[in-house]
Amino acid sequence: MIRRSFLKNGSGALIAAAMPLGANALELHQLSGAQRFKVGQIVITALSDGYVDIINADTLNGIDEQGYEASLIEAGRGPGAWQTDVNAYLIEDGTRKILIDAGGGKSFLPTLGGVPDALRFAGCNPEDITHILMSHMHPDHVSGVLGAKNAAVYPNAEMIIHAREFDFWVTSDAHARLPQMASFFAIAQNVAKAYDGRIKLHSGTDVGLPGIIAEPMFGHTPGHVGYVIEDGNEHLLVTSDLVHHAVVQLAHPEVSVAFDVDANAAVAIRHRVFDRVVASRERLIGMHFPFPGLGRVERDGSGYRWVAEERQFF
Numbered sequence: 001m002i003r004r005s006f007l008k009n010g011s012g013a014l015i016a017a018a019m020p021l022g023a024n025a026l027e028l029h030q031l032s033g034a035q036r037f038k039v040g041q042i043v044i045t046a047l048s049d050g051y052v053d054i055i056n057a058d059t060l061n062g063i064d065e066q067g068y069e070a071s072l073i074e075a076g077r078g079p080g081a082w083q084t085d086v087n088a089y090l091i092e093d094g095t096r097k098i099l100i101d102a103g104g105g106k107s108f109l110p111t112l113g114g115v116p117d118a119l120r121f122a123g124c125n126p127e128d129i130t131h132i133l134m135s136h137m138h139p140d141h142v143s144g145v146l147g148a149k150n151a152a153v154y155p156n157a158e159m160i161i162h163a164r165e166f167d168f169w170v171t172s173d174a175h176a177r178l179p180q181m182a183s184f185f186a187i188a189q190n191v192a193k194a195y196d197g198r199i200k201l202h203s204g205t206d207v208g209l210p211g212i213i214a215e216p217m218f219g220h221t222p223g224h225v226g227y228v229i230e231d232g233n234e235h236l237l238v239t240s241d242l243v244h245h246a247v248v249q250l251a252h253p254e255v256s257v258a259f260d261v262d263a264n265a266a267v268a269i270r271h272r273v274f275d276r277v278v279a280s281r282e283r284l285i286g287m288h289f290p291f292p293g294l295g296r297v298e299r300d301g302s303g304y305r306w307v308a309e310e311r312q313f314f
């Protein structure tokens with residue numbers, strides 16, 4: 001009887017989900033990811049764009065397959081495919097709606113593209129976004145600002161980028177020297193075209209937004225930056241792409257990733273920032289830490305480890 005009314009009410013999907021997996025298994029997808037936390041009065045919403053599965057022993061340099069697997073096992077993760085989260089963040093200060101990065105979008109990879117739905121889930125439409133702060137111009141961070149036919153997804157947003165970053169990907173002749181990264185250059189240039197006339201470049205720490213300053217973390221890309229968000233006596237450091245693999249690159253901070261433009265500089269800044277935040281116990285967010293990517297870094301032997309922060313309710 002109960003079962004019949006269940007079926008009548010169209011809840012067959014629930015029953016199907018409880019059946020053993022087989023040929024008729026449902027094709028499941030993760031739900032929209034949006035999670036809020038506060039820094040003083042500033043509300044930050046972590047937005048999940050999805051994941052990439054290309055950060056592994058093949059793309060990490062400075063560790064072999066055995067060392068990679070051992071590192072995962074030591075962290076209690078077991079071997080196997082590693083999914084690297086791609087996060088973006090919405091900052092609401094009561095006046096502005098600021099995105100930090102925009103994810104890569106479906107046009108870049110089919111495993112990405114969650115940011116617009118996550119934004120809507122958080123009560124925000126793309127037209128509401130006033131500013132987009134870019135950590136850097138790699139496609140998993142910028143491609144999400146482009147929609148069909150490379151049109152701007154965020155029609156009213158001013159985009160703020162470090163001048164060195166914009167120069168490298170858009171204005172300089174670096175693309176001629178690095179043909180293996182041709183698709184990355186093309187995406188950055190499409191972004192520059194779509195947002196032409198409303199891109200603001202900065203070259204220091206001042207991004208022109210109260211409560212937010214940029215912190216240069218050059219290495220991963222020439223103008224890769226983090227951000228410090230402050231309100232009252234609360235403080236949050238946005239570490240952007242200081243880490244791509246939240247287990248292996250914390251346990252072994254000397255391990256670089258094939259996408260680092262200057263791997264030595266990326267390793268050096270990783271050490272410098274993590275030594276500082278271990279001492280200060282600063283709260284961090286990062287675009288490739290496990291969603292929502294909020295936590296702290298602690299020292300662990302000769303490296304570090306990630307400690308996720310509990311979810312806040314308010």
Ligand SMILES: [Zn+2]
Pocket residue numbers: 138140141241287288
């Ligand atoms: Zn990235």
